[in-house]
Amino acid sequence: MLADPCAYADYFFTFRLLHRIRTSFPINSLGMLTLYFCAQVLFSCVLAMCISRLLLATLCVYIIPVNGRDVLKSVKYDISQKAIEYMIDSTQGRMFDGIGGLSGGGATSRLLVNYPEPQRSQILDYLFKPGFGASLQILKVEIGGDAQSTDGCESSHMHNEHDPPNFHRGYEWWLMTEAKARNPDIEIAALSWAWPGWIGDGTAWPFSNYTKTANYVITWVKGMKSEFDLTVNYVGVWNERPYDIGYIKHLRKALDASGLNDVEIVAADGSWSIATDMLGDKDFSDSISVIGSHYPGTTSNADAMKTGKTLWASEDYSTFNDNIGAGCWARILNQNYVNGNMTASISWNLIASYYDNLPFKRCSLMTANEPWSGHYEVPAVLWATAHTTQFVSPGWRYLKSSGHLSKGGSYVALTDFKSIELSIIVETMTHDNSLCIRPALPPYQVSSQTVTFTLSGSYKQTVTKMYKWTTTLGKNSDESDVFVKSEIPVVNGSVTLHLEPDQLITLTTLNTGQKGDFGSIPTSAPFPLPYNDNFDGNQKFMEAFNFADQSGVFELHKSGTSHGNTMRQVVTSRPITWCDDSDSPITLIGDYSWADVNVTAAVLLEQSQGVFVAMRVDSGGCNVRNAKGLFLWLHSDEEWTLTTTLERNKYSVQCKKDWACWNGLTYNVGGWNRLSLAVNKSTLYGYLNSALLFKRSLSSLPDVPKNGWAALGVKTFDYAQFDNFAVTKA
Structure with missing residues (x-):
């Protein structure tokens, strides 16, 4: 709360009232003398408060409430600074569609399902529970396509064309049900990054057969409804890849023919260029409800505006979730509308539930990537989201008086369905403290400023008080500066406040909002060693806990043998x-x-050409093809090899069954075998069924990473199984 006399008109009103009372008492009795004395004391207290507030302002100090008490903080503020007026009238603009998070693109929520209770439910509450945390209004998910889509692979509901679909694969179905349980009004959007190979009819193009591709998407949409009672509101086409006009027209017709008329198409999840094609083709334009652009830099273009369509930043943010990331998100949530008329912004990604050393570390609204410890983090970017979502609902309308502040920053004003409630979100994010990962941000300046929002129309008569939620970001801010509630008077239809750089402020007529808190969070801890998994314990999900698929899909499998469940x-x-x-x-x-560990697993080749166990694997995500590490391969032609790359282009040791090195080895052809790798004091050991294959100095091997993950894998896209996996210290 700023020490500004305009912001404290209530104190001066009280001062004047008490002055009149104390000077009008007829002191003709002991009771009246007592009342006079009380009034005199109150008058003195209020007068002292007014003077102290003014002195604090003069001394460049302001007061903020922290945990119910006032705390002094220094600012560079000239009390004589003139307030700049901004009119807030009731003329309405576009409808607000919501703020959302994206799970997928890919496998970004992978570790969340592994969390123990109560931490898993707490995390979900922070993301989805209305009026508690991020209070997200849109959840966008990946329709798994069995392929890498940034931080991992998500499983398709139809690995093969003629197999019955399985909608329980992966975890997006679970996440959607949990989000809906907390907020039944949350809207669901879905998009494909990759596709099973059979979709392309022998090509790498998913739109070779419009009917096949549309049926694949529709099968997923219907499956979400039949299996989990989930209504999918929006579907996309192909993430950040070329679109096919004929396919989009066909998809619209196929959705309608399947009774999915209410499912809207968002396209093309790339640039705004699709708008030009829409202007020249009415049928094409009519097929699309929302033009979705990725990382638009807060601007749309003339053709997109000409279409008259709803415009979204259907993927945005993608920035490390420190205070600078929070500044990025705060700035674009406002300016996506102010500059580009975008009515929804969706964060990639929802939650960093993937290993830190995969690409785009912690580019998310929350971090939860330690299910073994239960530790998670609630960064400021989550509360930057709450500045909008806790005080504005989908269906509210932006007011046309939203815009830029003359000394840097922006503001948006929104009103409810009946034009009664009003929320104004103001941001003054500086350039260096709000840099997003993309696109480049041109230089600009933000300086201290005093602003007055003057309400007109019905708001001038009905709004007499507003609630103020303040977050101060920047390098020196801390938790006490984030999402702090206070009250601010409305005097003659005007609200005046002083703004410092890197502030995010919500003014609202709603006396709601909450900075949710579950108290202490478990302490962070490294991945546990020793670690083992026989894949028999997980019954709800079809993927083994803590494994992160980077190419292919590894699912739990009932082997029907003494091995019980395996990973296949x-x-x-x-x-x-x-x-x-x-x-x-x-x-x-x-x-x-991990550097010096032992990695072991039982392996069954089935019809594959070979399998491997690995350690010190240094790459994942879209760069996994170039991963280096230590890979011990067992091949179907009774051969083993050691390589230092996943691509097998650097062989270090090799042995075939008719070589002398094969003598004495036991190899169970067509059955289970055990492969092991171990590093101890710069020496590498390899084993097959407990028999030593080799002992090599690491210095003799090419390009060996100093550390990295453990891994399992298959030589080619074929069935293969793994069991009794273990990692121990060397």
Whole structure:
């Protein structure tokens, strides 16, 4: 609360009232003398408060409420600074559609399902529970396509064309049900990054057969409804890849023919260029409800505006979730509308539930990537989201008086369905403290300023008080500066406040909002060692805990043998990829800092050409093809090899069954075998069924990373199984 006399008109009103009371008492009795004395004391207290507030302002100090008490903080503020007036009238603009988060693109929520209770429910509450945390209004998910889509692979509901679909694969279905349980009004959007190989009819193009591709998407939409009672509100086409006009028209007709008339199409999840094609083709334009652009830099273009369509930043943010990331998100949430008329912004990604050393570390609204410890983090960017979502609902209208502040920053004003409630969100994010990962941000300046929002129309008569929520970001801010509530008077239809750089302020007529808090969070801890998994414990989900697929899909499998449940690679043809996926399916696990460990697993080749166990794997995500590490391969032609790359282009040791090095080895052809790798004091050991294959100095091997994940994998896209996986200290 700023020490500004305009902001404290209530104190001066009280001062004047008490002065009149104390000077009008007829002191003709002991009772009246007592009342006079009380009035005199109150008058003195209020007078002292007014003077102290003015002195604090003169001394360049302001007061903020922290945990119910006033705290002094220094600012550079000239009390004589003239307030700049901004009119807030009731003329309405576009309808607000919501703020959302994106799970997928890819596998960004992978570790969340592994969390223990109560931490898992707490995390979900922070994301989805209305009026508690981020209070998200849109959840966008990936329709899994069996291929890498940034930080991992998400499983398709139809690995093969003629197999019955399985909607319980992956975890997006679970996340959607949890979001809906907390907020039944949350809207669901879905988009494909990759596609199973059979979709392309032998090509790498998913739109070779319009009917096949549309039916694949519609099957998923209907499956979400039939299996989980989830209504999908929006579907996209192909993330950040070329669109096919004929396919989009066909998809619209196919959705309608399937009774999914209410499912709207968002396109093209790339640039605004699709708008030009829409202007020249009415049928094409009529097929699309929302033009979605990625990382638009807060601007749309003339053609997009000419279409008259709803405009979204259908993927945005993608920035490390420190205070600068929070500044990025705060700035674009306002300016996506002010500059570009975008009525929804969706954060990639929702939650960093993937290993830190995968691409785009912690570019999210929350961090939860330690299910073994239960530790999670609630950064300021989550509360930057709450500045809008806790005080504005989908269906509210932006007011046309939203705009830029003359000394830097922006403001948006929104009103409810009946034009009764009003929320104004103001941001003064500086350039260096609000840099997003993309696109480049041109230089600009923000300086201290005093602003007056003058309400007109019905608001002038009905709004007499507003609630103020303040977040101060920047390098020196801390938790006490984030999402702090106070009250601010409305005097003659005007609200005056002083703004410092890097502030986010919500003024609202709603006496709601909450900075949710569950108290202490478990302490962070490294991935546990020793670690083992026989894959028999997880019954709800179809993926083994803590494994992160980077090419191919590894699912839990009932083997029907003494091995019980196993982990099986199930993608048998190369998908239509979004990245340049490795031709060798691989799944990672563990701590990237691991160096000297023992990694072992039982392996069953089935019909595959070979399998591997690995350690010190240094890359994942779209760069997994180039991963280095230590890879011990067992091949179907009774051969083993040691390589230092996943691509097998650097062989270090090799042995075939008719070589002398094979003598004495036990190899169970067509059955289970055990592969092991171990590093101890710069020496590498390899074992097959407990028999030593080699002992090599690491210095004799080419390009060996100093540390990295453990991994399991298959030589090609074929079935293969793994069991009794273990990692121990060397």
